[in-house]
Amino acid sequence: MINDIHRAAYATIEIRAAAGDYPVFVGPGLLSRLPVVVSTYAPSERLAVISDDQVGPIHGAAAAEALVEVGHDVTFLTFPEGEGSKTRKSWSMLTDEMLNAGLGRDCTVVAVGGGVTTDLAGFVAATYLRGVPVVQVPTSTLAMIDASVGGKTGIDVRAGKNLVGAFHAPCAVIADTALLTTLDARNRAEGLVEAVKHGAILSEAHFDMIAHSAEALIGADPDTNAACVAASVRLKADVVARDEFEGGLRQVLNFGHTIGHAIEAAAEYEIGHGRAVAFGMIAEARIGERLGVTEVGTTDRLMAALMSLTDGTSLDVDPSEALRFLKADKKVRAGRARYVLLRRIGEVAHDDGWAHDVDDATARVAVTEVLSGW
Numbered sequence: 001m002i003n004d005i006h007r008a009a010y011a012t013i014e015i016r017a018a019a020g021d022y023p024v025f026v027g028p029g030l031l032s033r034l035p036v037v038v039s040t041y042a043p044s045e046r047l048a049v050i051s052d053d054q055v056g057p058i059h060g061a062a063a064a065e066a067l068v069e070v071g072h073d074v075t076f077l078t079f080p081e082g083e084g085s086k087t088r089k090s091w092s093m094l095t096d097e098m099l100n101a102g103l104g105r106d107c108t109v110v111a112v113g114g115g116v117t118t119d120l121a122g123f124v125a126a127t128y129l130r131g132v133p134v135v136q137v138p139t140s141t142l143a144m145i146d147a148s149v150g151g152k153t154g155i156d157v158r159a160g161k162n163l164v165g166a167f168h169a170p171c172a173v174i175a176d177t178a179l180l181t182t183l184d185a186r187n188r189a190e191g192l193v194e195a196v197k198h199g200a201i202l203s204e205a206h207f208d209m210i211a212h213s214a215e216a217l218i219g220a221d222p223d224t225n226a227a228c229v230a231a232s233v234r235l236k237a238d239v240v241a242r243d244e245f246e247g248g249l250r251q252v253l254n255f256g257h258t259i260g261h262a263i264e265a266a267a268e269y270e271i272g273h274g275r276a277v278a279f280g281m282i283a284e285a286r287i288g289e290r291l292g293v294t295e296v297g298t299t300d301r302l303m304a305a306l307m308s309l310t311d312g313t314s315l316d317v318d319p320s321e322a323l324r325f326l327k328a329d330k331k332v333r334a335g336r337a338r339y340v341l342l343r344r345i346g347e348v349a350h351d352d353g354w355a356h357d358v359d360d361a362t363a364r365v366a367v368t369e370v371l372s373g374w
């Protein structure tokens, strides 16, 4: 039976994790194989299927029904969609509901949804009765290419995003790219920004593939998306396998995120993460070129690849606010270097370490320039 999913999958990527290796199955139509994946990788009679209230009716309920049909006892739980639900409150609601349903240590969580569901349901699984298995079914581009690999789970708290959480690797991941047809185009485009990042730091071929296929990718073509998700998962998995708990190499995944996070915070999270990271990557590539670290022309290639993924090339965000967040961030890190710079497309500059120090004046110019339009 399990050979059948290997045959049906566009790609199967084995992820190495301390808690045990797990497969990521990528391809259109694979959600129908959920029951066999659960029985092979997380055999439990009792399951908690968790979705947000937008994905729940479209995909979560069907997944739950398919599991009931093969004899599982399923508790189907939903929470209100959106980042605002990645809270202690949702965590306590979900864990209370599972306790009320009498789910024991032998249960498995099946998370069906975008990155918010991956993180929240993953954190529920990490902590419920000190930890139960989780099978991840990411349904957004971002969740497929980014959140489903690496085992990070967590919630947001007043002091910041993702500050409370745990590493909790799933038993298996099903990335069914046919599910992307119901995701809105803006979320599809924003998710692809992280795929461009994977290409920019690790693989020129992946970078070029996305740049050339942007229309099909944003248009939710399931096969083109399967190729993109599989390549991104492979690239991220390779980095995570070499540095699972974020001591060194894994920092390269932060390319574009130092300035991206500052822009996101300055915009009071009114703009999407992908959009902020796109601006962050352009600013950080310019910094690299200016410092003579990054090959000249790299920023131009990034801009060309990102053009169709960001809604406009300027942002109405106050540069001095963004710079204030950059300064605060530097303080938190006790002045430690935090800029990942490219050598060229497909390669990160690695001299003394994976991150570089950048003086405030250079950062100020780059942030001001990128916000005013590229």
Ligand SMILES: NC(=O)c1ccc[n+]([C@@H]2O[C@H](COP(=O)([O-])OP(=O)(O)OC[C@H]3O[C@@H](n4cnc5c(N)ncnc54)[C@H](O)[C@@H]3O)[C@@H](O)[C@H]2O)c1
Pocket (backbone or CB within 6 Å): 052, 054, 055, 058, 081, 082, 083, 086, 113, 114, 115, 116, 117, 118, 119, 139, 140, 141, 142, 143, 146, 147, 148, 149, 150, 151, 152, 153, 162, 179, 180, 181, 182, 183, 184, 187
């Ligand atoms: N754990 C990690 O390594 C990691 C990595 C990247 C991002 N994240 C987290 O992911 C979150 C963002 O993920 P996201 O952008 O997927 O957010 P999300 O889960 O809120 O999904 C975005 C929106 O799309 C909807 N949606 C998702 N899939 C759908 C589908 N197939 N059809 C219709 N609607 C669908 C959701 O209901 C939501 O309204 C953030 O909280 C971020 O911190 C985690």
Ligand SMILES: [Zn+2]
Pocket (backbone or CB within 6 Å): 194, 257, 273, 277
């Ligand atoms: Zn990101």
